[in-house]
Amino acid sequence: MSGRPGPHTAGDDGVLLHELIAGHARSRPDAPAVTCGGRTLTYRRLDAEAERLAAGLRARVHGENAVIAVLMDRSTELVVTLLGILKAGCAYLALSTTDPDPRLAELAADAGARLAVTTPDLAGRLPGTLEILTSGTAPGGTGPAEDDPPATGTGDARPAAHGARTADDLAYVCYTSGSTGAPKGVGVTHRGVHRLAVLQDWLRLTPQDVVLQVSSVSFDASTLEIFGALCAGCRLVVHPGGGPIDLDALAATVTGHEVTVVNLATGLLHRLIESRLSVFAGLRHVVTGGDVASPALVTRLLRAWPALTFTNGYGPTENTTFTTRWTTTGTPPPGPVPLGRAVSGTAVAVLDDTMDPVAAGGTGEIYTWGEGLARGYLGRPAATAERFLPCPFGPPGSRMYRTGDLARLPADGELEFAGRTDRQVKVRGYRVEPGAVEAALVRQPGVDRAVVVVERDDAGHTRLVAHVVPGDTSDAGLGPRLRAGLAAELPAYAVPDAVLVHTTLPVTAHGKVDRDALTGRGPRPRTVSNAYIAPLTPLQRRLTELWSALLDTAPVGIEDDFFDLGGHSLLAAELLDVMHQELGVEIPATALYLRSTVAELGEAVGEALAGREKRP
Incomplete structure (x- = not known):
C-alpha cells in the first residue's frame, strides 16, 4: 500500500472553490487572474463578472447540485462561466466544441442539464430541449477589459433557498471516454478538486507563478490548470481556441506570457520535446499525465533543462485527475517513467484477485480512496456500486475505487503501469x-x-x-x-x-x-513483401515447402519473413516440431523470432547440425 489520506482540515466542510478564489479578490483585488489573447481580468474583475452570471443563474435554476452545460472554446469568458456556475450553487458539465452535435445532446440529456451557457456562434449546436444563455464575449476574449468595479460585494452571496453548501457538493461532471461501454458522467466534488489543487506539496504554486491552460475543459486535466492556478492566486494564461493545437501558436503563448508551470497531455508533451524543445526554457515545472510517458523524451527534456522539475501524474477521473505522481528535478527516469506514489489526501493499494496486497515485485490492480474520490456515476447506481466498493483499509463506511489499471509494485514503492484489466x-x-x-x-x-x-x-x-x-x-x-x-x-x-x-x-x-x-496498419497476412528468390539448397527448398503448407501460401522465397506471411506463435511451434522430426535438430523459438526468413533459419539449422557433428 502507498500513501495515507490526510484528515479533513478544520472546517473544510465549508471549503468551496469559488470562496477560495473570492478570498484573493478581497486580499489581492488588482492582481491579474486570467489572461487570454489581449484581455486580462484581475481577481476583482473575475469575481465580479462571475457573480453577475451567478445571479442570473440563480433566477433560472432551482435545487441543489443542478448541472449546467457549458459549450465554449478556451477564453476568459469560459473561466468566468465555470466560476459563476459554482457561485450559483450548481455544477458544470463542460462539453467539447470538437464533439459532434448528437454527442453534445446525448451528454447534456444524460447529465440532466436543463440550462446551457454558450457563445452566440455555438448556440445553434445545442439541442432545443435546453434553455440557452449566451455570453456577450466572443471566443478568445480579445476585447478590451472594462474598468474594474469596486472591491466590494465580492464573495458568494445567494438566496437562503439554496441552502448551505459543503465541500461534498458537486463541482462538475466529467464523462468517461466510453471505451468500456456507454459514457458515464463522473460527479466530482469541491472536496476532490480542493485535494487536487490546494493540498499538493509537490505542486507548490505561488502567486508569482504563471500557469498555462491548454487542456480541453471537457478533459479533467483542465481541473488542475484552472483551479490549481486560481486557488493559489496565480495568473492563469488561457491558450485560446478549442480545436487541434498549433504548436507554434502554443509556443508563442508560453513564451510571450512568461509561463512558469504547464500541465500537458502526454502526447502533446512528446510533440513539443521532439520539435520545440526551446519552449521549456523559462519553465519551472512541467506536469504531464493521461498516457504512458516516453523515458527517452523525458530524459532529453531533463538533460536540456536540468533545473526543471518534472512530474508524471496518474489517475482516473473518478479520483479527481491525479492519484499518484512521480516528481524529479534534473534526474532522468530510472527506466519506464514511474507512476510514483499516492498524492496528498489519497491512499493507494495494489491488490491481487483475492483483494490482498501484492508483494514487492508483484503486479495487481490499483485501488484508491481518500479525499479525491468522486461521488460516483450520475444516475447509474449499479455502475457506481460495481466500481466504488466498501474500503476495508479505511474508516468504517469509507469507499474505495477499483481503477481497472494494473501496476507493478517494485521494492522501492514507485508504482509502474502494467496495462488495463478490461483490455x-x-x-x-x-x-x-x-x-x-x-x-x-x-x-x-x-x-x-x-x-x-x-x-x-x-x-x-x-x-x-x-x-x-x-x-x-x-x-x-x-x-x-x-x-x-x-x-x-x-x-x-x-x-x-x-x-x-x-x-x-x-x-x-x-x-x-x-x-x-x-489498428489495421500492420502488414497483412499471407502477402509477400520481398521479391521472390528461389531456394538454392535442398534444405532451403524443404523449408519453403514446410512454410507453404503451414501458411497456405505460395510461392515462398528464401527472403520472405515467416511472420509477415501470417505466421504466429502456434504455427511457429508446429514448424519447429516438424523440423525436429525431419531434421533431427532442436531449434529454440527465440532463434525463429530472431532469424525469421528461410535463408536465416536455414543458416541456424546448418549451425545446429554442425554443432551436433562436433559433439563426441
Whole structure:
C-alpha cells in the first residue's frame, strides 16, 4: 500500500472553490487572474463578472447540485462561466466544441442539464430541449477589459433557498471516454478538486507563478490548470481556441506570457520535446499525465533543462485527475517513467484477485480512496456500486475505487503501469492482456514506447500487433530482436505476430495514443513483401515447402519473413516440431523470432547440425 489520506482540515466542510478564489479578490483585488489573447481580468474583475452570471443563474435554476452545460472554446469568458456556475450553487458539465452535435445532446440529456451557457456562434449546436444563455464575449476574449468595479460585494452571496453548501457538493461532471461501454458522467466534488489543487506539496504554486491552460475543459486535466492556478492566486494564461493545437501558436503563448508551470497531455508533451524543445526554457515545472510517458523524451527534456522539475501524474477521473505522481528535478527516469506514489489526501493499494496486497515485485490492480474520490456515476447506481466498493483499509463506511489499471509494485514503492484489466482479449483460445505485453516490450533494451493492438486477418483469426518507438531509430534489427526477447519472457501465445517500428505514435485530441488509428496498419497476412528468390539448397527448398503448407501460401522465397506471411506463435511451434522430426535438430523459438526468413533459419539449422557433428 502507498500513501495515507490526510484528515479533513478544520472546517473544510465549508471549503468551496469559488470562496477560495473570492478570498484573493478581497486580499489581492488588482492582481491579474486570467489572461487570454489581449484581455486580462484581475481577481476583482473575475469575481465580479462571475457573480453577475451567478445571479442570473440563480433566477433560472432551482435545487441543489443542478448541472449546467457549458459549450465554449478556451477564453476568459469560459473561466468566468465555470466560476459563476459554482457561485450559483450548481455544477458544470463542460462539453467539447470538437464533439459532434448528437454527442453534445446525448451528454447534456444524460447529465440532466436543463440550462446551457454558450457563445452566440455555438448556440445553434445545442439541442432545443435546453434553455440557452449566451455570453456577450466572443471566443478568445480579445476585447478590451472594462474598468474594474469596486472591491466590494465580492464573495458568494445567494438566496437562503439554496441552502448551505459543503465541500461534498458537486463541482462538475466529467464523462468517461466510453471505451468500456456507454459514457458515464463522473460527479466530482469541491472536496476532490480542493485535494487536487490546494493540498499538493509537490505542486507548490505561488502567486508569482504563471500557469498555462491548454487542456480541453471537457478533459479533467483542465481541473488542475484552472483551479490549481486560481486557488493559489496565480495568473492563469488561457491558450485560446478549442480545436487541434498549433504548436507554434502554443509556443508563442508560453513564451510571450512568461509561463512558469504547464500541465500537458502526454502526447502533446512528446510533440513539443521532439520539435520545440526551446519552449521549456523559462519553465519551472512541467506536469504531464493521461498516457504512458516516453523515458527517452523525458530524459532529453531533463538533460536540456536540468533545473526543471518534472512530474508524471496518474489517475482516473473518478479520483479527481491525479492519484499518484512521480516528481524529479534534473534526474532522468530510472527506466519506464514511474507512476510514483499516492498524492496528498489519497491512499493507494495494489491488490491481487483475492483483494490482498501484492508483494514487492508483484503486479495487481490499483485501488484508491481518500479525499479525491468522486461521488460516483450520475444516475447509474449499479455502475457506481460495481466500481466504488466498501474500503476495508479505511474508516468504517469509507469507499474505495477499483481503477481497472494494473501496476507493478517494485521494492522501492514507485508504482509502474502494467496495462488495463478490461483490455483482456482471447488469442487462439488463450487470454492475453495487451498491457502486460506492452510492459514487457518497454522493458526490452532499445524500446522507448510500445502499444499492442488486436487485429483480425481475412480469415477472422485474431492476432497481436506491436507498435514500438525505439530509443535509437538507427536500430534496423529491433523488430526481430524484440520478438526473440519476448519469446524468452512471455508464453508463446502472447508474443506479437508482428512488431512494427515507428518514429512516433498517433495521438487523439486529448493527447492519448490513438489505438484506433493503429489498428489495421500492420502488414497483412499471407502477402509477400520481398521479391521472390528461389531456394538454392535442398534444405532451403524443404523449408519453403514446410512454410507453404503451414501458411497456405505460395510461392515462398528464401527472403520472405515467416511472420509477415501470417505466421504466429502456434504455427511457429508446429514448424519447429516438424523440423525436429525431419531434421533431427532442436531449434529454440527465440532463434525463429530472431532469424525469421528461410535463408536465416536455414543458416541456424546448418549451425545446429554442425554443432551436433562436433559433439563426441
